[in-house]
Amino acid sequence: MNATWIVTVFEVIDTTMERLDHHSHSLTKVPDSEVLTVAVVAAKYFQNHHERALTVLQALHYLSGPLCPSRFNRRLHALADWLAFLADTLGEVLTTGEVFVIDSLPVPVCRRARARRCRKVRGRVYCGYCAAKDEKFFGWRLHLICTPAGVPVRFTMLPAALHDLTPIHELTVSLPPGARLFGDKGYNSAKDEASILEETTVRLIPVRRKNMQPHGWFLDELELREYRHTIETVNSQAEAMGLERLHARTNAGFELKVHASLLALQCWNAN
Numbered sequence: 001m002n003a004t005w006i007v008t009v010f011e012v013i014d015t016t017m018e019r020l021d022h023h024s025h026s027l028t029k030v031p032d033s034e035v036l037t038v039a040v041v042a043a044k045y046f047q048n049h050h051e052r053a054l055t056v057l058q059a060l061h062y063l064s065g066p067l068c069p070s071r072f073n074r075r076l077h078a079l080a081d082w083l084a085f086l087a088d089t090l091g092e093v094l095t096t097g098e099v100f101v102i103d104s105l106p107v108p109v110c111r112r113a114r115a116r117r118c119r120k121v122r123g124r125v126y127c128g129y130c131a132a133k134d135e136k137f138f139g140w141r142l143h144l145i146c147t148p149a150g151v152p153v154r155f156t157m158l159p160a161a162l163h164d165l166t167p168i169h170e171l172t173v174s175l176p177p178g179a180r181l182f183g184d185k186g187y188n189s190a191k192d193e194a195s196i197l198e199e200t201t202v203r204l205i206p207v208r209r210k211n212m213q214p215h216g217w218f219l220d221e222l223e224l225r226e227y228r229h230t231i232e233t234v235n236s237q238a239e240a241m242g243l244e245r246l247h248a249r250t251n252a253g254f255e256l257k258v259h260a261s262l263l264a265l266q267c268w269n270a271n
Helices: 003-019 032-045 050-059 069-078 080-093 112-117 168-172 190-200 218-240 251-270
Strands: 099-110 127-130 135-146 152-159 180-183 203-206
Touching: 003 032, 003 080, 003 251, 032 050, 032 069, 032 080, 032 251, 050 069, 069 080, 069 251, 080 152, 080 251, 099 112, 099 127, 099 218, 112 135, 135 168, 135 218, 152 168, 152 251, 168 190, 180 218, 190 203, 203 218, 218 251
Parallel strands: 099 180, 180 203
Antiparallel strands: 099 135, 127 135, 135 152
């Protein structure tokens, strides 16, 4: 584990909570900022296995005091909104530059064969297909906009069956004016490209299909080849962190681990 990175994550969380006038309960031996740090470290190094991360961090004396797994779990769920807020806020702070990359990745809830018995989500709208792996899955699809450095700055999670273009307007509305957003073939839509350019002045530049006219600007084709590697690297990082194999008993626990993983990616790639 990278000790410097862990300290950086703690400082980001602790400083943000302190400036927003958040105070841990007076009787707690481990402050809330350390509880959230354990969740982020678990996402980065332990594939979101909280008990394992808690045990290791306690053994290495990263925590201020003792904390049992059950108590940690209750406190973490009480602080779940902080993880989402921190990921959103850090994304807004890091939204700089003129180039961004968009893609989606599967976040299965369970195996497709067990979809009928799944209690967390139900319905055909959660039955998705991953073209990159040529396989079906059941659950959610995480839509990400990243910087060229691989830092997630905008994200949303929707049912897997929904098209990649579904959240495109919501995600691009707060990008810097005049930015260029590169995507894969799933983002081809002349109507959406025109409306996004008119509303936000952001240019959506997807990879054209073989039966489509190429981009008018030759530079667009060169930048597509360059920046598409960025999002593929981020997807590989997310997969290595276990984002496609999350185990959670409730939807709240599932979302909590997704937000912890995104915060870990932001802190790691922005470091």
